[in-house]
Amino acid sequence: MSWFEQTIREKKQTLRLLTAEPMAALARACSPLWNNSDALDLLLQKDMPLLPHCHLIYAVDTRGHLLSANIDAQYMDVSKRGMDLSDRPYLETRLPYQGFTLSHVYISEQTKKSCITVMHPVRDGLTVLGFIAADFDVDDLPASKDNPPEEEQKWIQYKGDPAIRSTLFMQERVHSAMDKCLDEVIDIIIEMMQHHGIFHCKIHFSSSRASFWSMEDPYTYHINTVDELINPDRCLAYPRQPLTSRAIVSSEDIACVLNLFKQLRHADETVYLRSSSFNIINGMVGLTFSCDGSHYVPYREFLSKNIEFWFGGSRRVEQQ
Numbered sequence: 001m002s003w004f005e006q007t008i009r010e011k012k013q014t015l016r017l018l019t020a021e022p023m024a025a026l027a028r029a030c031s032p033l034w035n036n037s038d039a040l041d042l043l044l045q046k047d048m049p050l051l052p053h054c055h056l057i058y059a060v061d062t063r064g065h066l067l068s069a070n071i072d073a074q075y076m077d078v079s080k081r082g083m084d085l086s087d088r089p090y091l092e093t094r095l096p097y098q099g100f101t102l103s104h105v106y107i108s109e110q111t112k113k114s115c116i117t118v119m120h121p122v123r124d125g126l127t128v129l130g131f132i133a134a135d136f137d138v139d140d141l142p143a144s145k146d147n148p149p150e151e152e153q154k155w156i157q158y159k160g161d162p163a164i165r166s167t168l169f170m171q172e173r174v175h176s177a178m179d180k181c182l183d184e185v186i187d188i189i190i191e192m193m194q195h196h197g198i199f200h201c202k203i204h205f206s207s208s209r210a211s212f213w214s215m216e217d218p219y220t221y222h223i224n225t226v227d228e229l230i231n232p233d234r235c236l237a238y239p240r241q242p243l244t245s246r247a248i249v250s251s252e253d254i255a256c257v258l259n260l261f262k263q264l265r266h267a268d269e270t271v272y273l274r275s276s277s278f279n280i281i282n283g284m285v286g287l288t289f290s291c292d293g294s295h296y297v298p299y300r301e302f303l304s305k306n307i308e309f310w311f312g313g314s315r316r317v318e319q320q
Contacts, residue, residue: 029043029047041069044068055137060130113137197244198215209226243280273290
C-alpha cells in the first residue's frame with residue numbers, strides 16, 4: 001500500500017473510531033421518534049456534541065429525502081425538510097443498508113468545502129426506516145494518533161508519449177551547451193549538493209539548465225543556465241553550508257549518483273538521458289530518457305545498476 005493510500009486509510013479509520021459508537025447509539029435513540037420530525041430534530045440537536053468536529057447532522061429516509069431539519073451547532077433549519085438528497089455523492093450510488101459507512105470526499109452544498117459524510121441506518125427490528133447522516137469538514141478532522149507512515153521507496157516506471165517512442169530510432173542526440181562542459185557541470189552540482197545546501201536538483205541536459213531547491217529557502221526553486229553554473233561567483237548566490245542532517249544520502253553517494261547521470265547521458269547517441277532529478281532527503285532519483293520513458297528509483301537501487309543494465313540492449317530502454 002502506497003503512502004497516499006495509507007494516509008487516506010488512517011484518516012478515515014480515525015474518523016470511524018470517533019463516530020461509529022455514537023452514531024450507532026444515536027440511530028437506536030432515533031428509531032422510536034422516526035415519525036415525529038420535531039422530536040427527531042431536538043434529539044439530533046441535543047446529541048450532536050457526541051460527534052466532535054461534526055458541522056451538520058440530519059436524518060434521511062430510504063428514498064434519500066431529508067426527514068429532519070438541517071442541524072448545525074448554532075441553527076436548526078426546518079425549511080430543508082423534504083429536500084431530495086438522492087443525487088448527493090454519498091447517496092447516489094447506494095444507501096448504507098448494511099451499517100455504518102463513510103463517504104468519499106466531496107464538496108458540501110452548504111459550506112462549499114471538502115466534506116465527508118458518516119451514515120448509519122436507523123432500524124425498527126429488521127426494517128430499515130432511514131439513516132442518520134453527519135457531515136465533517138475535511139479541514140477540521142482530527143489527526144490520527146499514529147505518526148504518518150513513512151513511504152517505502154520503490155522503483156516506479158511511467159511510459160511516456162507513444163509518438164516519441166515510435167520515432168526513437170529516427171533521431172540522434174544533438175550535443176547541447178551543457179554536454180560540451182558536462183564534466184565541469186556535474187562536479188559543480190556535486191559540490192553544491194555536498195556543501196552548499198542544495199537538497200534537490202533537476203538537470204535538463206538537452207536544454208542546458210538546472211533547477212535547485214535550497215535548505216535555506218525550500219519553498220522556491222532557482223533555474224540556472226550553464227553559464228550561471230560555471231560562473232565562480234555562484235557561491236555568492238549559494239553560500240557554503242554543511243550537508244543537512246536530514247539527508248539520507250552520504251557525500252560519497254551524492255557524487256556516485258551524479259556521475260552515473262553523466263554516464264547515462266553519454267552512453268548512447270539514440271537512447272540517452274534527457275533529464276534527471278535527485279533528492280538527498282528522500283533519496284529518490286528521477287530519470288527521463290529520449291524515448292520519453294521515466295523512472296523514479298531509490299538511490300541505492302539506482303547505484304546497484306551498471307550501464308549494461310540500461311544499455312545492454314538499447315531496446316530495453318525503448319520499451320519503457
